[in-house]
Amino acid sequence: DAGVIQSPRHEVTEMGQEVTLRCKPISGHDYLFWYRQTMMRGLELLIYFNNNVPIDDSGMPEDRFSAKMPNASFSTLKIQPSEPRDSAVYFCASSPSRTYEQYFGPGTRLTVT
């Protein structure tokens, strides 16, 4: 398997613009997780899905953030409008179980100017 795929790998955008991050999980994995990593806060869970259904979105910082999983092989994380404090590395991870080993994608480095 190719592993978890994320796109784009790097994104530079101006404040106020919409940003969409994409993730393709490993086939057969029922759980998908979105994380944000910064030096200050470390690795924060934003939201996770089970069988395409959002289970816990308590980590989503504001209404500007939204995530969808329209099918088992695709998920998006959208930020609208983006702000400089959203600059971070965003990871997507998938797993066959909520508490089993998680396989992380390469991440998307987002810079909002």
Add this chain to the structure above:
Amino acid sequence: QQPVQSPQAVILREGEDAVINCSSSKALYSVHWYRQKHGEAPVFLMILLKGGEQKGHEKISASFNEKKQQSSLYLTASQLSYSGTYFCGTDPAGTALIFGKGTTLSVSS
């Protein structure tokens, strides 16, 4: 609710040993350990389950004391390839993993 890792950073010479600790204020079902190299994604090392089970991975092993809600990662005879940031992830019942802030390990020759 975020687990606390200690120390924040460790500097070693090749061949030396290190211990990284992870503690939680919540009762735990499991503890996970991941390693992240600079500019890369976290990579899974091991899972420890309730029962104090100790698991090993080459020269890296770990223990889990569920009564104390603590886990320790043991790195013996460290190698240059061990350098990176180590994260513990804890699993309070009913939630997904919550990761600590990480411990940075630097191994030099």
